[in-house]
Amino acid sequence: MADENLEEGEVYELKVDAKGAHGEGIGKIGNTIVFINNARTRISNIYAIKVTKVHRTFALAELLKKKKQFIGNGSALEL
Numbered sequence: 001m002a003d004e005n006l007e008e009g010e011v012y013e014l015k016v017d018a019k020g021a022h023g024e025g026i027g028k029i030g031n032t033i034v035f036i037n038n039a040r041t042r043i044s045n046i047y048a049i050k051v052t053k054v055h056r057t058f059a060l061a062e063l064l065k066k067k068k069q070f071i072g073n074g075s076a077l078e079l
Contacts, residue, residue: 006054010050011049014034014049014061016046018043025039025041033058034049035061037060037061037062049061
């Protein structure tokens with residue numbers, strides 16, 4: 001079930017945990033799976049996203065900008 005706090009049109013930070021078959025970024029906000037449509041994302045990076053549609057078990061979002069990039073030693077670089 002989608003989180004009650006997740007709302008369409010709101011901006012969130014999301015860490016991309018996986019890539020979909022069609023290139024979309026996949027991450028979680030609370031218990032909700034979020035798909036970033038038409039995005040060129042990299043796994044483990046944090047992005048600013050805007051939620052465009054909330055469904056019962058997942059949400060769709062669009063990419064706004066990259067927030068942090070993780071480098072090989074596990075530290076985060078602010079962009």
